[in-house]
Amino acid sequence: MKLIFRIEKNNRYSLIPLIGAVHSRMKDVQIFIAKSVQELVKVPPPAVVAYSFMSFDLDQIFKEVHDLKAMNYTLIAGGPHVTAKPYESLRLGFDHIFVGDGEENLLKFLNGEKKIVFDGLKDRINLDDYPPFCAELDLFMPIEITRGCVFECAYCETPLIGGRKLRHRSIESIVYYCEVGLKKNRYIARFISPNSFGYGSVDGIKPNVQAIDELLFELKRSGMKEIYFGTFPSDVRPESVNDEVLKVIKKYVNNRSIVIGAQSGSEGILKKIKRTHSVEILLKAVDLILANGFTPQVDFIFGFPFERDEDRYETLNLMEKLLKMGCKIHAHTFMPLPGTELEQVGSAFMPEWFRRKIAQLSSQGKLYGYWEKQQILSQKLTGH
Template identity: 35%
Template sequence: MNVRVVARYRKAVSYGIHALLAALEQAGTPVEIGLGTTPEETAALIAEPGADRVLVLWSFYSPDAEAMAAELAAVRALADGDHVLHIAGGVHATAEPQHVLDSGWDLAGIGEGESTIVALAEALRAGTELKAVPGLALKDSDGVALRTRPAPQLPLDACRSFPTPRRHVGPIELTRGCRYTCRFCQTPFMFGGQFRHRSVGSVREHLRGFREHGLRDVRFITPTCLSYGSPGPDADLGPVEELLAGVREELPHARIFFGSFPSEVRPEHVTPEAMRLLKKYVANDNIIIGAQSGSDRILEASGRGHSTAPVRDAVRIAVEHGFRPNVDFIFGMPGEEAEDQAASLRLAEDLVELGARIHTHTFMPLPGTPWRDADPAFIPLETMRRLDTLAQRGEAYGHWRRQADHSVRLAETAKAYPRRTKRRRAE
């Protein structure tokens, strides 16, 4: 059967869509590909004649689940049929497949999607049973999510970050998984609590595509960039330099962005040696440092793995070496009391004096994390005023107010979908 794959293509999730398109390309799966940048364009691609089956890809983060469900309903109203299947993937679908299915999707993708998308496209082409496809959740006859066997976690070198067309080229996924199992973060609980690093050889292979397209800006996706090449908590600058030198050798005129979005640096990894190494190779004048709290008590409770002391040191060292630190703080973490918030505000203001800028967040009880069912701490008006003052002076930025609204909705979803102790498996 002829299969068309239509992706609801949004900037916020383009990296994940690129990885799926790359998997289909690598596998040589003969399917049509369409990218819908609006609901109307997505519906028009679904409605085009010529396909026996249409598979529509959706990916979104947990805070966007409600808005995407409304968009799904709008797309279905414009173009639908028995030959159309809508699948949601990503961190929210992995953690909350029952919520995804109840919200209108036909399938939920569980875990890493490369193996699943290839097997699913092949099953649709062959007209075979979807229960044999790994990494899916689909509704059983009683409406309960039925899970197929888990999809394998592949070596990162087996997965390209993007397909060959120039318009899809983007950051190279350098590391998948994270050994720092912070209780508020979805990454280690979706991708595993160990690092899987891409080899320098695989990075260079990606860069040959950059050269063919005449591109020279190189960025990386990694939860902690100075952990590259290391299996454990300590940074190993040898592999980091091998990587950056390899990029420079492959693309002599490349502008390398490393430690800035979409990557970051853990504070205890910021040393004079590390900053001198980055200064030798990178084009970015800023780095992102994750502090998360100014309270040692909250940092310990969150499983963050460091205290406040290395945060101050990291900012001081980064500034001394010519970088502007953007420092992440999360307000309203579970168990946070007035003195903890006061400590965070004091630290944030001290870091501003040292030359940092503060990136403010509100705690969200994200699905799939140990704090999924935790109650966010109350953020009093005085704390909000001080955050607003920092923002008005250009010393802080972020969408913490919007995240506070998301936090309420996520807490409501968590109560409506309590954790299940048993997961129903397909035979």
């Protein structure tokens, strides 16, 4: 069988673990990687084409699916949009769709199981059963150390896609795959987690300092030259920051900053978006991060449609305070993602005075991020 992964810059982290799963278990499947349709059609049908995509990629996907269907390819899809809108995705023209965890179900499909919808929401996988990347094909990415999130932020798709029950990859498995990478001169360790300080934690909130210490110690001992933990792409929740965990990671990591989510300076907005922490908890976490010699990079989300000017002023005041303390501000714009509680509230809205203020902070180098591009994507999601 020929299996073509339709890879793009923004779906690599979804597809690479699946490529790893297929490559490690199904030797009779020929794997192809296509970065464009032109590349894809060089592998003629019969072949299966695998997609993973976000909701704002729908226009492009719709066109590709239409063209490839006419050429008799078998089309399958998983990922964030499909998980949130399975039946709508089928109507796009896919033959089979995969919701939630894809690894096990993709193998079942390739082994001949006939289903239209493969449900990876109920049947969750154990991360240790699958590789985090595909070293044999030189497809590397940060290692996913935890899948699922115990929090339920109203704007986030992660609890739907990964589930609310945490599944941690074991220390042995992480070290094993880092050693696999080392053999291919991959000396830098990065991780994916919804909350890296929750690694190994039973409740996903209180840090398991012993597990984090052991993990980082073993990675250093294995020969990793650089370790990045608590920074992109694995930020931390304010509730999980304590002095002990910061002192432990300081012994091993190369990152000088810690990425932490504040999202708003308004207690009212924090409640509405279900952040479950207060501004005070955020400020305590920031103090501890600074006291341990790290620079906090604090995430904010602008443009919740229910934000009032009072909320916006509170956010601006908090950002000014954080900047004076020595933090960096990482700016995002709200996107009403399918499958989230805020899907129906409309696209992001920022009054002109607020937009100008954010643009000014950005031009002064006090704030960075893709907040402008995300405003366009936000509108794309609602069609206006």
